Amino acid sequence: xxxxxxxxxxxxxxxxxRIMLECSQTKxxxxxxxxxxxxxxxxxxxxxxxxxxxxxxxxxxxxxxVSRQAQAKFSLSLESAIPNQTALYFCATALAGAYNEQFFxxxxxxxxx
Amino acid sequence: AQTVTQSQPEMSVQEAETVTxxxxxxxxxxxxxxxxxxQPPSRQMILVIRQEAYKQQNATENRFSxxxxxxxxxxxxxxxxxxxxxxxxxxxxxxxxxxxxxTSYGKLTFGQGTILTVHP
Numbered sequence: 690x691x692x693x694x695x696x697x698x699x700x701x702x703x704x705x706x707r708i709m710l711e712c713s714q715t716k717x718x719x720x721x722x723x724x725x726x727x728x729x730x731x732x733x734x735x736x737x738x739x740x741x742x743x744x745x746x747x748x749x750x751x752x753x754x755v756s757r758q759a760q761a762k763f764s765l766s767l768e769s770a771i772p773n774q775t776a777l778y779f780c781a782t783a784l785a786g787a788y789n790e791q792f793f794x795x796x797x798x799x800x801x802x
Numbered sequence: 803a804q805t806v807t808q809s810q811p812e813m814s815v816q817e818a819e820t821v822t823x824x825x826x827x828x829x830x831x832x833x834x835x836x837x838x839x840x841q842p843p844s845r846q847m848i849l850v851i852r853q854e855a856y857k858q859q860n861a862t863e864n865r866f867s868x869x870x871x872x873x874x875x876x877x878x879x880x881x882x883x884x885x886x887x888x889x890x891x892x893x894x895x896x897x898x899x900x901x902x903x904x905t906s907y908g909k910l911t912f913g914q915g916t917i918l919t920v921h922p
Binding site (some may be wrong): 720722724729730731732733734737747748777779781783789790791793795796798 | 806811844845846847849852893895908909910912913914915
């Protein structure tokens with residue numbers, strides 16, 4: 690089945706460490722998104738990409754960077770992790786178009802000590 | 803800026819009964835979409851139902867239906883005949899069409915979420 694996968698599913702790291710979260714999709718979608726979920730805040734957009742050469746910041750991009758290695762792969766990096774980046778991270782994909790339903794990956798639980 | 807508010811942090815319902823989850827939003831746009839997502843303990847985000855703002859008819863998906871009040875900017879979710887498997891966090895979300903220009907880029911704006919407990 691066409692799917693959106695995220696690795697790792699859970700990760701514990703220490704303050705100051707660099708960490709990469711990976712997202713892969715077999716849906717053939719052009720658009721990919723990274724969100725973070727915090728209790729009481731819902732999900733907020735970190736970065737989005739409409740194709741390999743088009744990457745844009747979302748509303749909370751500070752402290753994060755991304756790489757679109759291929760149409761199917763979109764990675765999120767925390768260059769120097771800090772405790773307030775502890776959250777649940779979701780990757781989502783969508784087809785181009787006016788109405789493009791987003792399909793979410795299973796999420797990565799990141800804990801920064 | 804668009805905002806979405808879910809004023810009920812937690813709700814509970816007896817199995818087989820009906821429950822309504824509330825959502826309000828703020829926007830100056832006339833064309834947009836509204837969604838309800840379900841997040842069970844597995845963390846997976848599952849689309850439950852969607853509503854296009856230009857449609858006056860309320861969307862329905864099996865036991866799930868919405869009450870869309872455009873003038874009041876209200877979008878509630880009704881779950882009928884509640885089942886134990888309905889227990890989850892529910893998120894209301896909003897977006898405008900991704901070709902509407904500006905900085906819409908298909909971004910979903912989410913509410914804070916409502917935890918639904920279903921009692922047997």
